[in-house]
Amino acid sequence: MDLISIEKKWQKKWKDTRLYAFDRRNAEKKWYVLEMFSYPSGAKLHVGHWYNYGPADTYARFKRMQGYNVFHPMGFDSFGLPAENYAIKSGVHPQDSTMMNIATMKRQLRDMGATFDWDYEINTCMPDYYKWTQWCFLQLYGKGLAYRKEAPVNWCPSCNTVLANEQVISGVCERCKTEVTKKNLTQWFFRITAYAEELLSGLDRIDWPEKTKLMQRNWIGRSEGGEIVFPIKGGGEFTVFTTRADTLFGCTYCVLAPEHPLVKEIVTGEHRAKVEQYVSRTMKESEIDRLSTTREKTGVFTGAYAINPINGREVPIYIADYVLYSYGTGAVMAVPAHDERDFEFAKKYGLPIERVIRSNDGSPDPLPYVDYGVLIGSGKFDAQTSEAACRSIIEELGRSGRGILKVNYRLRDWLISRQRYWGAPIPIVYCKKCGMVPVPEQELPVLLPYDVDFTPDGTSPLAKHEGFMNAVCPSCGGKARRDADTMDTFVCSSWYFLRYPDARNSEKPFDKALIDRILPVDKYIGGAEHACMHLLYARFFVKALRDMGHLSFDEPFLSLVHQGTILGPDGERMSKSRGNVISPDAYIEQYGSDVFRMYLMFGFSYFDGGAWNDDGIKAIYRFLERVQRLIERAGSAGFRSGVDAKKELGYILNMTIKSVASDLDSFSFNTAIARLMELVNALYKHIEGSVTDEYTHHAIKSLVLLLAPFAPHFSEEMWEALGGPYSVFNQSFPICDESALALDRVEVPVQVNGKLRGVVLLPAGCAEEEARNIALADEKIASILSGMQVMKVIIVKDKIVNIIAK
RNA sequence: GCCGAAGUGGUGAAAUGGCAGACGCGCCGGACUCAAAAUCCGGUACUGGCGACAGUGUGUGGGUUCAAGUCCCACCUUCGGCACCA
Numbered sequence: 001m002d003l004i005s006i007e008k009k010w011q012k013k014w015k016d017t018r019l020y021a022f023d024r025r026n027a028e029k030k031w032y033v034l035e036m037f038s039y040p041s042g043a044k045l046h047v048g049h050w051y052n053y054g055p056a057d058t059y060a061r062f063k064r065m066q067g068y069n070v071f072h073p074m075g076f077d078s079f080g081l082p083a084e085n086y087a088i089k090s091g092v093h094p095q096d097s098t099m100m101n102i103a104t105m106k107r108q109l110r111d112m113g114a115t116f117d118w119d120y121e122i123n124t125c126m127p128d129y130y131k132w133t134q135w136c137f138l139q140l141y142g143k144g145l146a147y148r149k150e151a152p153v154n155w156c157p158s159c160n161t162v163l164a165n166e167q168v169i170s171g172v173c174e175r176c177k178t179e180v181t182k183k184n185l186t187q188w189f190f191r192i193t194a195y196a197e198e199l200l201s202g203l204d205r206i207d208w209p210e211k212t213k214l215m216q217r218n219w220i221g222r223s224e225g226g227e228i229v230f231p232i233k234g235g236g237e238f239t240v241f242t243t244r245a246d247t248l249f250g251c252t253y254c255v256l257a258p259e260h261p262l263v264k265e266i267v268t269g270e271h272r273a274k275v276e277q278y279v280s281r282t283m284k285e286s287e288i289d290r291l292s293t294t295r296e297k298t299g300v301f302t303g304a305y306a307i308n309p310i311n312g313r314e315v316p317i318y319i320a321d322y323v324l325y326s327y328g329t330g331a332v333m334a335v336p337a338h339d340e341r342d343f344e345f346a347k348k349y350g351l352p353i354e355r356v357i358r359s360n361d362g363s364p365d366p367l368p369y370v371d372y373g374v375l376i377g378s379g380k381f382d383a384q385t386s387e388a389a390c391r392s393i394i395e396e397l398g399r400s401g402r403g404i405l406k407v408n409y410r411l412r413d414w415l416i417s418r419q420r421y422w423g424a425p426i427p428i429v430y431c432k433k434c435g436m437v438p439v440p441e442q443e444l445p446v447l448l449p450y451d452v453d454f455t456p457d458g459t460s461p462l463a464k465h466e467g468f469m470n471a472v473c474p475s476c477g478g479k480a481r482r483d484a485d486t487m488d489t490f491v492c493s494s495w496y497f498l499r500y501p502d503a504r505n506s507e508k509p510f511d512k513a514l515i516d517r518i519l520p521v522d523k524y525i526g527g528a529e530h531a532c533m534h535l536l537y538a539r540f541f542v543k544a545l546r547d548m549g550h551l552s553f554d555e556p557f558l559s560l561v562h563q564g565t566i567l568g569p570d571g572e573r574m575s576k577s578r579g580n581v582i583s584p585d586a587y588i589e590q591y592g593s594d595v596f597r598m599y600l601m602f603g604f605s606y607f608d609g610g611a612w613n614d615d616g617i618k619a620i621y622r623f624l625e626r627v628q629r630l631i632e633r634a635g636s637a638g639f640r641s642g643v644d645a646k647k648e649l650g651y652i653l654n655m656t657i658k659s660v661a662s663d664l665d666s667f668s669f670n671t672a673i674a675r676l677m678e679l680v681n682a683l684y685k686h687i688e689g690s691v692t693d694e695y696t697h698h699a700i701k702s703l704v705l706l707l708a709p710f711a712p713h714f715s716e717e718m719w720e721a722l723g724g725p726y727s728v729f730n731q732s733f734p735i736c737d738e739s740a741l742a743l744d745r746v747e748v749p750v751q752v753n754g755k756l757r758g759v760v761l762l763p764a765g766c767a768e769e770e771a772r773n774i775a776l777a778d779e780k781i782a783s784i785l786s787g788m789q790v791m792k793v794i795i796v797k798d799k800i801v802n803i804i805a806k
Numbered sequence: 807g808c809c810g811a812a813g814u815g816g817u818g819a820a821a822u823g824g825c826a827g828a829c830g831c832g833c834c835g836g837a838c839u840c841a842a843a844a845u846c847c848g849g850u851a852c853u854g855g856c857g858a859c860a861g862u863g864u865g866u867g868g869g870u871u872c873a874a875g876u877c878c879c880a881c882c883u884u885c886g887g888c889a890c891c892a
Contacts, residue, residue: 211810215887218809223891242892255892297890327891334892340807341890410891531887602830603818615831616818622845623830629845671820674829681829684846749825754873756825794872800824802872 003592027517031068036526054597065733075122131445132509187417221410226394241328246389250356257325268303423486431473564609601669
């Protein structure tokens with residue numbers, strides 16, 4: 001069987017007849033199936049692409065055959081670092097290499113034979129796309145959701161350049177292995193924290209893997225607590241955030257983050273030199289070092305004292321780098337008896353450790369004791385539980401304006417500036433007279449120039465391009481300079497699913513009425529590695545755009561699945577350096593794309609993936625040949641008399657239909673294919689020689705329809721051979737006839753004292769009394785029970801009989 | 807350290823608390839063939855027995871239940887995420 005030329009034949013016909021064209025005017029029964037779009041890397045499609053797109057396409061075809069108007073677009077996430085790094089190494093311009101890679105990948109995706117409608121293709125590095133990425137930026141800016149502030153960036157002192165987080169591999173530069181340091185630059189942020197609460201609560205209403213939702217919950221990191229104001233002895237005050245106000249009486253010192261602006265003001269003469277030295281040393285340290293939990297805690301005394309507002313006690317104020325300026329208020333109250341970090345620090349610097357909580361049940365509770373318990377040594381709050389005191393102490397302080405209940409999130413605002421070339425320019429200019437001015441919408445896009453020197457030398461590549469940098473101030477018409485940075489590529493991918501339905505719109509990023517009909521995405525399929533980046537950013541964008549009135553739904557992706565990872569044959573992640581990369585190409589040349597995708601679906605549990613092993617790939621080929629032989633025989637039809645084919649085949653056929661449909665809905669491709677194999681086995685048993693009949697013929701046609709989503713080219717060919725009208729994908733997916741599943745009699749296992757002892761044939765749905773009698777009368781069961789007394793019989797209808805005897 | 811997921815034959819893997827190992831791969835046997843390949847049919851968890859059958863089995867140890875791979879507790883191993891978030 002020449003699967004390769006069969007595939008070519010049908011790919012051409014599908015293309016010529018525009019079989020997979022999506023009619024966006026018809027949003028009735030729409031079904032938006034989306035895979036995370038691809039990054040056009042130089043290499044060919046790898047196993048991971050196939051594992052994502054192959055099964056997802058099978059799902060899309062299934063939905064189509066179920067009568068859905070399936071929207072299944074594809075595009076390219078084509079800005080980003082790899083193209084730029086490749087350019088630095090090879091000298092090939094990112095735009096040239098990217099466009100070439102896209103052409104190659106597109107050809108390969110077509111060879112896959114997927115249902116993508118290329119009329120809706122998008123490409124994020126093209127001006128007609130990034131114009132609207134810039135528009136999104138301006139929208140956020142207009143609502144105060146984009147702002148500029150100074151922040152540290154990763155800096156490689158050897159390459160003399162800024163690095164993105166993903167270029168910092170365990171503290172060193174991915175290219176030259178030099179230790180990465182911090183450098184302060186003024187950069188753009190998106191205020192994703194404004195949506196922290198909704199991003200958290202919205203998770204309860206979407207059908208996503210629990211694991212992914214949990215990761216987002218942890219990432220957002222909501223914690224309930226309170227803010228407490230500590231006056232400073234001699235004037236001034238500062239605020240701390242705590243989740244453990246119940247331990248306030250045990251506070252024996254306070255700590256400010258080294259960056260805290262108050263540090264300069266409160267430090268006293270003799271301590272100034274040491275404090276300044278400590279602060280500057282902290283600044284130099286890399287984030288990795290500073291955030292390492294295993295590192296010993298350090299800090300210095302400022303010479304100043306704070307007054308504990310609950311009991312008026314004076315406590316020393318330290319600075320220490322274990323307190324983060326970016327979380328809470330950048331200042332904490334330290335309770336060494338009930339916090340591990342404070343305990344360690346207090347031990348080291350000889351600070352007092354005072355217990356104010358004991359365990360609820362009086363069980364031994366060595367310090368530091370960090371669980372909730374009962375208050376002691378806390379004045380009128382003694383004997384309150386921790387839970388109660390967390391609230392009552394804040395309320396007490398609130399009366400004098402020194403305490404308030406507060407919720408904090410670990411989520412930080414999203415830093416989107418990249419000191420890089422290959423990205424969407426930030427549509428802002430800086431005018432000496434007018435200051436920061438957004439580029440008006442009608443002047444978009446701010447084009448990314450081609451002739452840019454992107455050799456890394458410590459400045460943003462665009463800063464060296466005078467033609468780009470020089471701009472006219474939209475406000476006063478005077479001379480202005482552009483922002484030299486580009487946007488994080490995650491900005492491009494935060495709204496691409498909104499652009500697909502309206503990809504050719506040159507007036508707007510998308511038409512509201514249109515995307516309100518076609519969005520949200522009904523099934524989103526992609527890797528789990530994006531849990532706290534792309535998948536969070538996209539949710540933020542949708543909520544922000546909704547609040548501006550550009551769309552009217554709350555979540556971009558109603559239902560999400562993650563495919564697993566296919567590992568190398570050695571069980572390790574595939575990588576060039578390990579030399580364990582499996583290329584799909586050789587397999588596809590030999591067996592074709594249907595067999596390859598089917599093997600991926602059959603050989604692995606979709607969500608788990610696993611180590612590559614091609615032992616079973618021949619089995620899939622063999623299976624398709626087996627189907628083909630079956631159809632050849634059916635073609636030379638005759639009639640076998642005296643056999644009720646419907647009775648013989650009806651049950652298995654309808655059971656198969658039911659199972660395959662539900663397995664496809666739950667992405668359980670391996671079991672769906674197993675069911676198809678069972679059906680084929682049953683048909684082989686049923687058909688003797690070349691004789692067949694009408695019902696058998698019906699069963700074989702149904703088999704081809706069931707198989708079509710899995711092996712689209714092959715099934716189209718078989719459908720034609722059976723005389724079916726073009727295309728098999730315009731046929732309805734078979735529907736299960738429930739009446740065929742009703743059996744007269746069922747085999748029911750019989751247990752004695754929980755051990756399987758036999759099987760009896762019972763009338764389906766028979767009463768307990770009858771089941772009991774038949775089971776007890778069974779020859780084998782009776783002999784086991786001889787000499788025993790039956791105490792009880794448990795019967796689950798049509799499932800099991802369990803006889804308790806002694 | 808904290809959070810989460812997983813651990814099942816020689817092997818990839820299946821099992822709404824109800825016959826563990828479906829469907830494949832591999833292996834063994836048979837048919838077809840001069841022979842081989844391909845194909846078709848049958849067998850295949852482990853231990854004992856010629857056998858019918860019996861016993862034991864889902865990482866380890868306990869528990870709940872008439873019944874546990876599945877639920878609960880503790881532990882071991884592997885993988886993923888977070889990592890001083892007060």
